[in-house]
Amino acid sequence: MMGHTQWLFFMRIALSFLLASLAGEGVCRLARMPRITGYALAGLLLGPLGLDWVDGDDLPDFRFLVELTLTLLLFELGVRVSLRWLKYNPWVIASSLLESVATFIAVFGVLMGMGTEVKSALSIAVIAMGTSPVIVLRMVTEMRAQGQVTQRLLVLCGLNTVYSVVCFYLIMGWFQGAFHGQWFTALFHSFYLLAGSLGMGLVLALSFKLLRRMFELSDEQSAPVLFGLLLLLQALLVALELPVFLAPLLGGVLAKHFDPRPHLWPRHFGTAGSILTIILFMMTGSLLTRNEFVVGVGTAMIVVLVRFVAKGLGVLLLGPVSGLNLRQSLVLGVVLIPMAEIPLVELMDMRALYPQMGVKILPIVFSMMNVLEIVGPMAVQWGLIRAREFQEKTS
Amino acid sequence: MKLPPFTSSRPLTLGVELELQLVNTYDYDLVDSTTDLLRLLKKKGKDWDVKPEITQGMVEMATGICVSHADVFEQLDEIRQGIVECADRLDIGVCGGGTHAFQHWSERRIYDTPRFDQLSSLYGYLAKQFTIFGQHVHVGCDNADEALTLLHLLSGFIPHFIALSASSPFVQGNDTGFHSARLNSVFSFPLSGRAPLIETWDSFGEYFDSMMATGIVKSMKDFYWDIRPKPEYGTIEVRVMDTPLTIEKAAQIAAFIQSLTRYLSLERPYAPRETDYLVYTFNRFQACRFGYGGVYVNPRNHEHRSLSEEILDTLNKIEPHAIALKADEACAALRREVSNASSDVGWLRQQHAQTKSLAEVVQRQCARWRV
Structure with missing residues (x-):
């Protein structure tokens, strides 16, 4: 039997979800804006800044779903990053490194100039490197975009997500060392996280290839198998205390590299993917408290611009x-504007581990994230239309 | 526009055009990357002839004037490598084949030039349906009247060309059962089919003028005939072939047409006559539908035989001419294919049976085009 509070909780979440999805349709039809901008707006409205139906305390209940969403999307993104292409056209890696390093230096410099302390500035700069895989993939799918800009957007997004997550863990390791004075342990731990993620990605890619070959799976049939593998991966990562996001992304890259055959399963994940995205966007909106918003939004806007x-x-x-x-x-x-939601969960962990640091960083990061969840999808839409890389919907 | 005068060119010289497919490398659908590919090719600074075609996702490569099979092959090979290199830098795949196996015509986008825009507004969805990939072979002629006569003599061999090059069994995601389903898209154009039997350039000019006067044509380009004269080049252009899966095959077919033209031109076994065309559309349909396995009806003696028999017979007849043109190895390769009943269509269907995925078939087409 469902308890009284549980019943209320479900009702609250269900209504929020319904409202968010309708908001998506609303802005899409009335203002011709991307649906996910609507989800983000609804998230803000439902969160502490608005009706306060959903807030940070709900996150633990959704953590599994949020992580699952990101796992699926990151694997899908990984498959779009072709190592062969990077070999044929190394300038793509060069431009990826340049844009990420430039972002890091510019954001770090500006924050230092504004008097932010070093560790916070470093953390924010590292987070700012990443482009949002969720927004990018949703927009590319929704607009059925294809072409050179789309292709590069996906690859640069995949690469800067990797840089961002890797650097984030290195910095966290450094902080840990600095906090506790155990340098070796901290370094070793960072190494464990990165090598472990790569290893798990490899295991994922190889087992997918093996299963596909053993059972001669067609694309359609392989979608549920892949889903199962990704769930298993998620469980293993939690068990091994590895970051949840690096392994699926690397796994996707390796899966495509080992098995360059067409991967059509994202089509079969379509609906599930869009439902999970709505939940994710609701959650980001719900994390930003009024207090944090007031403290962070000014700096956030400057960082967004830089x-x-x-x-x-x-x-x-x-x-x-x-x-x-x-x-x-x-x-x-322009289309690289959306900022990654990946650190969402890590940041919540950090808030728990290092409360003083959380207080300094989170207002800025959450404000940036929310601003860019509204502006980011519109930027991608504008850009892909300008590049003539979208497909008109045919009924 | 008046019909331009027929430029004289060296007899039996060749020019080959191939329309190619550009696909992405994750689901292997056609990709709108023609503009990007042409930009990169231009930067290479070679004088390769590579042009856009009616929709994005198509590109046409062409040789210059060639004298022999070897010449054709070398030129095609050089451009092919250039295109593959540039395509690699863009992460797109390039392949042969007369149709893309599963693209949807409604998703195609017209390449933005005044002529293509005008064709698109005139023909509507037919223009997008025209996302098909053919091989065109130009044969040089020294005078216009000879060109027209050869055009009509070659018309009898249209089924041969179709069966040898056929590589379009799949259309819009389905196996059509045809060997060359591509040509079905060509037939829907109002000015497709055969040229009228006119054997002097002066009378042809009169025909052209009266067609102009009706207002339905503005230039030779508006005729979608299976073979048409190209007065500016001094050639006749055979246009019924699908783009084969390899340039080897494309060069062999050009060599076959060259040898056949030499045979018809020097031996002149008969003169063209209107009754030859009684069986024209029947024979052409049989070749499109069944490939080598189709029925070929001889318009002269009304004998019915299999097209493979007929092709082998033709290869025998033209052998001395093939030897004279150093095209004999190419013709021998075609003979082996016909004898073994192996073809690009057979290969495509076999890949589909193995992989059960048309996307994988396209992936393998790309791999085949590279080597």
Whole structure:
């Protein structure tokens, strides 16, 4: 029997979900804006800044779903990062490194200039490197986008997510060492997290290939198998205390590399994927408290701007040698705007581990994240339309 | 526009055009990357002839004037490598084949030039349905009247060309049962089919003028004939072939057409006549539908035989000419294919049976195009 509070909880969440999905449809039809901008707006409305139906205390109940969503999307993104392509066209890696390093330096510099202390500035700079896989993949799917800008957007997003997560763990390791004075343990731990993630990614890719071959699975049949494998991976990662996000992304990259056959299963994940995305967006909106918003939003806006300029210049500089024309290079800078939600869960952990640091970083990061969840999808939509890489819907 | 005068060109010289598919490398559907590919090719600074085609996702490569099979092959090979290199830098795949196995015509986008825009507004969805990939072979002729006569003599061999090159069994995600389903898309154009039997350039000019006067054509380009004269180049252009899966095959087919033209031109076994065309559409249909296995009806003696028999017979007749043109090895390769009943269509169906996935078939087509 369901308890009284549980019943209320489900009702609250169900209504929130319904409202968020309708908000998505609403902004899409009335304002021709991306659905996920609507989800993000609904998230803010439902969160502590608005009705306060959902807040940070609900996160533990949704942690599993949030992580599952990210696992699926990151694997899908990984499959779109072709190592062969990076070999044929190393300028793509060069432009990826340039835009990420430029973002890191610019954001770190500006925060230091504004008097933020070093550790917070480092953390925020590292988080700012990443482009949001969730927004990018949803927008590419929704617009059925294809072409060079789309292709590079996906690859740069995959790569800067890897840099961002790796650096985040390195920095956390460093903090830990600094806090506890155990340098060796801290370094070893960071190494364990990264090597472990790579190893698990490898295991995932190989087992997917093996199962596909053993059972001669067609694309459609392989979708449930893959889903099962990703669930298993998620469980193993939790058991081994490895980060949940690096392994599926690396696993996707390796899966495509070992098995370059077409991967059509994202089509079969479609509906489930979009439902999980709504939940994820509801949660980010719900994390931002009024207090944090007031403290963080000013700095956040400056960082958002600096980040945009750094990414834009980075890809503009190396766009042409990597095979884009000027217009495509400019557009690529714009579509990289959405910021990763990956650190969401890590940040919650950090808030628990190092409360003083959390207080300094979270207002800025959560404000950035929320601003970019509203602006980011619109930027991607604008960019892909400018690049003429979207497909009209045919009924 | 008046019909331009027929430029004289060296007899039996060749020019080959191939329309190619550009696909992405994750689900192998056609990808709108023609503009990007052409930009990278231009940067290479070679004088390769690579052009856009009616929809994004298509590209046409062409040789210059070639004298022999070896010449054709070398030129095609050089451009092919250039295209593959540039495509690799863009992470796209390139392949042969007369149709893309599962693309949806409604998702195609017209390549933005005034001519393509005009065709698109005139033909509507037919223009997007025209996302099909053919091989065109130009044969040089020294004078216009000879060109017209050869055009009509070659018309009798249309089924041969179709069966040898056929590589389009799959359309919009289904096996059509045809060997060349691509040509079904061509037939829906109002000015497709055969040229009228006119053997002098002056009379042809009169025909052209009266067609112009009706307002339905503006230039030779508006005729979608199976073989048409190209006065600017001084050639006749055979247009019924599917783009084969390899350039080896494309060069062999060009060599076959060259040898056949030499045979018809020097031996002149008969003169063209209107009754030859009685069986034209029947024979062409049989070749499209069944490939080598189709029925070929001889318009002269009304004999019915299998197209494979007929092709082997033709290869025998033209052998001395093939030897004279150094095209004999190429013709021998075609002979082996016909004798073994192996074809691009057979290969495509076999890949589909193995993989049960048309996307994987396209992936393998790309791999085959590279080597």
